[in-house]
């Protein structure tokens with residue numbers, strides 16, 4: 001196998017296989033991967049638009065019984081700095097963000113056995129009724145599984161109840177790397193890769209649109225990255241309900257893994273994986289670049305490695321801010337970042353529809 005043969009396949013519009021993806025990740029130059037990813041991005045987005053969303057990311061609780069080793073956010077029940085917000089408080093936070101210009105709220109939280117199903121249903125219904133201009137994008141697959149477990153329901157039933165209450169999109173969080181070998185090391189109490197895929201498939205079949213994520217840069221091998229990409233590509237073939245793929249890198253600060261893995265994944269590895277994602281996921285319209293974990297410079301470069309979206313403005317990003325990730329950006333800064341890189345900035349909604357070009 002040669003890198004140029006794989007390039008030839010992509011230029012001919014053919015899908016590459018898992019072995020070929022692995023070969024690229026192991027052997028291609030980073031710049032070679034970038035140019036191929038850029039070719040694929042241009043096929044999907046010939047007009048050169050790069051989008052972002054004005055969003056907010058509050059958390060309703062930091063109490064969690066899943067204790068992921070990579071997570072700096074969770075607290076045990078009863079800890080002095082644990083919290084669970086009332087529905088009123090969550091609505092108030094969302095209303096403030098809406099008045100500050102957010103169009104989407106990405107709402108997630110820990111797995112707190114004390115919270116009942118009614119709490120989630122009330123949040124969904126009240127957001128729709130009281131802040132109709134704000135789109136609620138909430139409750140990842142592991143949260144759905146935890147809610148089902150605590151409520152003695154199936155995940156399908158929880159999804160149906162959420163759909164009937166008015167929820168329409170679900171974030172693709174909690175995927176980390178969809179390889180059970182890796183998950184055992186970083187999140188042994190969390191749902192495994194098969195469960196994540198099952199809940200996401202159920203969500204798609206219920207009618208939800210979701211994103212897919214991947215958090216890498218810990219114990220995964222290249223083979224695990226390909227396993228992850230292959231799983232979500234196959235599900236996208238089946239349902240078509242993934243809106244975007246969002247890879248980002250592990251931030252070790254203040255986590256249980258910090259002593260074993262003190263160094264953050266660098267820009268080169270991030271850009272290689274991003275580029276591979278763009279090349280491999282031929283059935284995804286959008287690949288998202290991660291300016292908030294990699295910083296503005298790599299965020300700018302990400303647009304030349306396959307990213308056609310830069311995610312959100314992320315006010316109230318508690319999970320990452322606890323890992324001392326203090327990077328914040330405003331709409332103006334994102335517009336500047338995109339324009340300076342030579343692309344056309346555009347604000348989008350949760351469905352990746354363009355609202356406003358700059």
Ligand code: SF4
Nearest residue numbers: 064066067068071074
């Ligand atoms: S990543 Fe989510 S499930 Fe895991 S410990 Fe943190 S809050 Fe809990």
